[in-house]
Amino acid sequence: MQRYRMTVAYDGTDFHGWQHQPGLRTVQETVRQSLIHTFAQPVQLQGASRTDAGVHAEGQVVHFDVDSRIPLERMAMAINARLPADIEVREVQPVADDFDATRDAIDKQYCYRIWNADRRPLGLRHQVYHYWVPLDAERMNQAAGRIVGEHDFAGFATAGHGRLSTVRTVHTCEVQRHGDQVHLTVSGSGFLYNMVRIITGTLIEVGRGKWPPEHVDRILAEADRRLAGPTVPPGGLCLQWIAYDA
Amino acid sequence: MQRYRMTVAYDGTDFHGWQHQPGLRTVQETVRQSLIHTFAQPVQLQGASRTDAGVHAEGQVVHFDVDSRIPLERMAMAINARLPADIEVREVQPVADDFDATRDAIDKQYCYRIWNADRRPLGLRHQVYHYWVPLDAERMNQAAGRIVGEHDFAGFATAGHGRLSTVRTVHTCEVQRHGDQVHLTVSGSGFLYNMVRIITGTLIEVGRGKWPPEHVDRILAEADRRLAGPTVPPGGLCLQWIAYDA
Incomplete structure (x- = not known):
């Protein structure tokens, strides 16, 4: 397993905010589903900031752990291919296992x-x-x-x-x-x-x-x-x- | 009755285009309903350009006839008060009875x-x-x-x-x-x-x-x-x- 740090941008208009809520369209769950399909394995992700419904981001940061053979330089593109037009991964980079997007900000x-x-x-x-x-x-x-x-x-x-x-x-x-x-x-x-x-x-x-x-x-x-x-x-x-x- | 020429701006994203279609949210019908309520009388209006669904306008021009006691300088504000956030009247001016927004462009x-x-x-x-x-x-x-x-x-x-x-x-x-x-x-x-x-x-x-x-x-x-x-x-x-x- 490798830990990754990922920068995500989104238009928050049509989301019920960042934080997962069952049955509602949230940024966290939309990104998570894209990661699950990209890497074909269960993935959890943690965002640094719980933006509210309607709030936008140019530089939300998340971390997640996966075991992947996708080359790093193609990873953002692969994840973006499964994301809707109002979210975009801007950067993915490997980080140390103890990196925490929330705590280390x-x-x-x-x-x-x-x-x-x-x-x-x-x-x-x-x-x-x-x-x-x-x-x-x-x-x-x-x-x-x-x-x-x-x-x-x-x-x-x-x-x-x-x-x-x-x-x-x-x-x-x-x-x-x-x-x-x-x-x-x-x-x-x-x-x-x-x-x-x-x-x-x-x-x-x-x-x-x-x-x-x-x-x-x-x-x-x-x-x-x-x-x-x-x-x-x-x-x-x-x-x-x-x-x-x- | 006085004929008016009016300039209208809108974000076309959430409209089924300019032209009235029964049961659909169109710019023409939304503006017409605002005119009917503003002037408390039946109003027909004709737009110069039938923009399609999703197309935006900064300067659509329409004409309509009403018998109104609202001062000209307050007319745009009165109409705007009854328009949703994705439409705005930018200007209203009296014109000759034979002005035609479509034909005279x-x-x-x-x-x-x-x-x-x-x-x-x-x-x-x-x-x-x-x-x-x-x-x-x-x-x-x-x-x-x-x-x-x-x-x-x-x-x-x-x-x-x-x-x-x-x-x-x-x-x-x-x-x-x-x-x-x-x-x-x-x-x-x-x-x-x-x-x-x-x-x-x-x-x-x-x-x-x-x-x-x-x-x-x-x-x-x-x-x-x-x-x-x-x-x-x-x-x-x-x-x-x-x-x-x-």
């Missing part, structure tokens, strides 16, 4: 895309969140900078997911306008449930003028979810990459 | 988008046609130039739509690469059934090296559909604009 980056214009996004509507009120991206970026660092992020998380600690380290958090779109890019060692979507909802309130950028400090200090903004819809969110040591 | 532009890369388009898959084999866009553009002018386009049309004449005038026809995408842009006085999709399928054969650019001349001269390339899928096609006198 040291940095992850997400991007949240806001469509900040009167016109509707139409064909892009599943990839962006349409927010009409004009947003001041520079002001949002000032608030975003206050999120960087090690903090208790309980105020930016949906409660009830049983994590022992709500302390996380955010490495970068930036907001930039690209024409009619406003993008929030955030990377860190780990994220609590709905954390990126609640950060985005909070920065939108800052960007439309409801709160000053300093309001972020109060949410972090009081760790009270009721002080933060709404949880924005999943379709604007994309898991961009996950980094590992070595 | 003097120029129309379509764009066909080819995704010419190994990587899958994922979230863009309903907006582009994924073609893996590398295409020479410059060579395609040489072939495209030969399509410009007044010709019998029977060789580039699906037969059986009962047009009296298959002679049309193409004003511009250009192919350009934009990174991993190759775009065909074509404008003209009118188009036969599937004409843009068959021109695209033919230029793809030129771009991958099967035919020289001069093969286009033979299709035009012999007006034989069997000499042209395949009809590419509808999702890559978008009606960009329709021009009128005055």
